[in-house]
Amino acid sequence: MFDPAPTRIAGSAFDAHHPPSNEIIEKCVHCGFCLPVCPTYVLWGQEMDSPRGRIYLMKLASEGATEMTSNWVRHFDSCLGCMACMSACPSGVDYGKLIEATRAQIERNTERSPGEKRYRRFLFEHFTRPERLKRIRLPLLAYQKSGLQVVVRASGLLKLLPKRLQVLESLLPRLGRNEAVAERTPAAGTKRLRVGLLLGCVQREFFPQVNAATARVLAAEGCEVIAPRTQPCCGALLVHAGEEAAALELAKKTIDAFEGTNVDAIVSNAAGCGSNVKDYAYLLRDDPAYADRARSFSAKCKDVSEVLADLGPRATLHPLKLRVAFHDSCHLRHAQGVQFQPRALLSRIPELQLAEIPEAAICCGSAGIYNLVQPDAASAIGDRKANLIAPLKADVVATGNPGCLLQLQTSLARNGQRTLVVHTIQLLDASMRGIEPKTLLK
Numbered sequence: 001m002f003d004p005a006p007t008r009i010a011g012s013a014f015d016a017h018h019p020p021s022n023e024i025i026e027k028c029v030h031c032g033f034c035l036p037v038c039p040t041y042v043l044w045g046q047e048m049d050s051p052r053g054r055i056y057l058m059k060l061a062s063e064g065a066t067e068m069t070s071n072w073v074r075h076f077d078s079c080l081g082c083m084a085c086m087s088a089c090p091s092g093v094d095y096g097k098l099i100e101a102t103r104a105q106i107e108r109n110t111e112r113s114p115g116e117k118r119y120r121r122f123l124f125e126h127f128t129r130p131e132r133l134k135r136i137r138l139p140l141l142a143y144q145k146s147g148l149q150v151v152v153r154a155s156g157l158l159k160l161l162p163k164r165l166q167v168l169e170s171l172l173p174r175l176g177r178n179e180a181v182a183e184r185t186p187a188a189g190t191k192r193l194r195v196g197l198l199l200g201c202v203q204r205e206f207f208p209q210v211n212a213a214t215a216r217v218l219a220a221e222g223c224e225v226i227a228p229r230t231q232p233c234c235g236a237l238l239v240h241a242g243e244e245a246a247a248l249e250l251a252k253k254t255i256d257a258f259e260g261t262n263v264d265a266i267v268s269n270a271a272g273c274g275s276n277v278k279d280y281a282y283l284l285r286d287d288p289a290y291a292d293r294a295r296s297f298s299a300k301c302k303d304v305s306e307v308l309a310d311l312g313p314r315a316t317l318h319p320l321k322l323r324v325a326f327h328d329s330c331h332l333r334h335a336q337g338v339q340f341q342p343r344a345l346l347s348r349i350p351e352l353q354l355a356e357i358p359e360a361a362i363c364c365g366s367a368g369i370y371n372l373v374q375p376d377a378a379s380a381i382g383d384r385k386a387n388l389i390a391p392l393k394a395d396v397v398a399t400g401n402p403g404c405l406l407q408l409q410t411s412l413a414r415n416g417q418r419t420l421v422v423h424t425i426q427l428l429d430a431s432m433r434g435i436e437p438k439t440l441l442k
């Protein structure tokens, strides 16, 4: 069970509640194969902002050779948790488990400045609560539809706001019609699967069109889709930021919401959420009431592209004459190992031309709340990605995560590119419905 105030391990900077595993730390042979894919190492060229350097810092803290000083913490705050280092590591170092444990230690045992604490609390209290996002949706919609956003952005007024507000404003998605997903969507034709749909928080309120498209595509491919109303936030943002206690509570509530739905699979269309729910078995491993339930829950979790690729095509696809650059979301490619399925699905669409973005293994700078708490690094990483996308002359960029969608939209716009960014499932939906590519590009 989770102990909110664990005691400190003698001779170590860490407390006794799941410190970063020495066994994993020792697996690192310092070869450096992970360095070229680490966005912060690529950016700054500093060893301590590389995976190898961060693992060494964990080792020092574990052996009591350093405290968790603000300088030490800085190197972990700058890590995007993108897991590109894991995919590149020939020794199988599970950096994901190390950074998750380290972040939880940091949040329990170090003190952030009052301003930072307030800001992080604001982010967690809003981005993990769909009902709160729903309340701010309407004023934001009015801000955009009235034309005020265009005026404010053009006037330079934003520069007078505190940096954090500027960043939040710059990442606002273009809000549209709210398309709620029904609690049950019947399968078209003979039912092939009964699936549960994770609605997400940001996805549910800011990208409802993505959830609606997901339910339509799954139904068209013969899935009965169940979207329980009682499902809360899955806790992904919290767990990736070291807020373990709050994350565990949401994990348990999510499991409760899907229990009894009798679904064959639990489908996610947000890579960060998908990797988190697949990890519930690990997160809740020492909770006697939930460990077994979490194991069976996680075993059913799949990204929507995995489900559709496994099912094989049944619905008719109409041509979409578009050049599409596909961006791998890190929590899909590295954390879930899902890389080929979205490409395979897009390749099924007649006349669609798929373009590969160079440095595909490297993050776009979104990474949960990273672009909100580390805006300068996130912008630099986003600019690099935008500059790699520009020569592709793509009509559309497709990706599988709402955070990447926001980050790419903002980075492309900042670099003068008007390329549309959509979720992969929206292209499949448009193709199934025979939507004119021109309509999509409007």
Ligand code: SF4
Pocket: 037, 038, 039, 040, 041, 049, 050, 051, 054, 078, 079, 080, 081, 082, 083, 084, 085, 086, 095
């Ligand atoms: S998770 Fe990403 S940013 Fe962090 S060390 Fe690994 S590659 Fe670098």
Ligand code: SF4
Pocket: 027, 028, 029, 030, 031, 032, 033, 034, 035, 051, 052, 055, 085, 088, 089, 090, 091, 092, 093
């Ligand atoms: S690739 Fe793996 S073993 Fe090599 S330095 Fe990076 S984490 Fe360590």
